[in-house]
Amino acid sequence: MPTEPALPRHGAAGTAVTRTVTSADGTRIAFDRLGAGTPIILAAGAFNTRSATDPLARVLSEQCLVINYDRRGRGDSGDTSPYAVDREIEDLAALIDEVGGSAAVFGYSSGATLALKAAAGGLSISHLALYEPPFRTAADDPGLPQDFPRQLSELIAAGRRGDAVELYQTTAVRIPPPVVAQMRESPFRPQLEAIAHTLVYDATIVGDLSLPTELIGSVATPALVLCGTGASPFMRAAAAAVAVALPAGRLAEPESQGHGIDARATAPVVAEFLGAAPQP
Numbered sequence: 670m671p672t673e674p675a676l677p678r679h680g681a682a683g684t685a686v687t688r689t690v691t692s693a694d695g696t697r698i699a700f701d702r703l704g705a706g707t708p709i710i711l712a713a714g715a716f717n718t719r720s721a722t723d724p725l726a727r728v729l730s731e732q733c734l735v736i737n738y739d740r741r742g743r744g745d746s747g748d749t750s751p752y753a754v755d756r757e758i759e760d761l762a763a764l765i766d767e768v769g770g771s772a773a774v775f776g777y778s779s780g781a782t783l784a785l786k787a788a789a790g791g792l793s794i795s796h797l798a799l800y801e802p803p804f805r806t807a808a809d810d811p812g813l814p815q816d817f818p819r820q821l822s823e824l825i826a827a828g829r830r831g832d833a834v835e836l837y838q839t840t841a842v843r844i845p846p847p848v849v850a851q852m853r854e855s856p857f858r859p860q861l862e863a864i865a866h867t868l869v870y871d872a873t874i875v876g877d878l879s880l881p882t883e884l885i886g887s888v889a890t891p892a893l894v895l896c897g898t899g900a901s902p903f904m905r906a907a908a909a910a911v912a913v914a915l916p917a918g919r920l921a922e923p924e925s926q927g928h929g930i931d932a933r934a935t936a937p938v939v940a941e942f943l944g945a946a947p948q949p
Contacts, residue, residue, distance in 0.1 A: 713777050
C-alpha cells in the first residue's frame with residue numbers, strides 16, 4: 670500500500686526518512702527507512718518504540734536497507750481495536766510489501782516471537798534474526814498465567830497504567846520487586862506508562878512462555894538466533910532451544926550487557942548472516 674509523504678527525523682547518527690504505511694485493517698504504521706541494499710525490518714519488544722532499535726538500525730544501514738518501525742499502539746503508529754496477533758502480522762506484511770515483497774525480519778524479545786509467528790504464517794520472510802526470544806525451557810518453570818493479558822487489560826481499563834508496568838516487569842520480565850520499586854522514580858517511567866496498553870499485546874504474543882516446538886519446527890526460513898554474552902541463564906537456554914528447534918537455525922553470541930542490544934557488536938553478525946555487502 671502507498672506510504673505517506675516522507676518526513677525528516679534527526680538522530681545522533683544523521684537523518685532517517687520517516688514514513689507511514691497502511692496495514693490491512695486501516696491502521697497507519699510509522700517507520701524509519703535507512704540505507705540501501707538487502708531489506709531488513711526491525712520489530713522491537715515490550716516497553717519499546719522504534720527508538721530502542723534505532724542504534725542497531727543506524728549501524729545496519731551501512732550495509733542494508735533498514736525498516737525500523739513502531740509496532741501498533743506505540744510511538745508514531747496508530748492502533749485499532751480489537752487487538753489480535755494476526756493484525757500485527759498484517760503490519761509486517763504491509764512493510765514487506767513496501768520494500769518489494771520480501772524482506773528479512775529482526776525480532777527483539779517478544780518481537781522475535783512475533784517474527785516467528787509471522788514466518789510460520791507464510792509471510793515472505795527471506796531470513797529471520799531472533800534476538801533473545803523469551804521462552805521457558807525448564808520443566809519446573811511455571812511460565813505466565815493464562816489470564817495474564819486479562820490482568821493487564823483490567824489494570825489499563827482502571828487507569829492503573831503504572832501498576833500494569835510493574836506487573837509486567839515482575840511477572841514477565843522477572844525483575845525483582847525491590848528493583849521495580851526503585852525504578853518508579855526513573856526518568857523513563859512516564860514513557861513506559863504511555864505505552865502500557867501494548868503490554869497486553871506482548872502478553873498475548875508470548876502466551877505462557879512455552880516453547881512452541883511444533884510452530885518453530887514448521888519454519889524453514891534461514892534463521893539466526895542471537896543471545897548476548899551478558900544475557901540471563903533464562904535467555905541463554907531459550908536461545909539455544911530455539912536454534913536447535915529451527916530446521917535452518919544457528920546460534921550466535923554477540924557482546925552485550927544484560928538483555929540490551931549492543932548495536933556495534935550485533936550489526937556485523939546480522940549483516941554477515943544476510944550476506945550484505947557494505948554500501949559505497
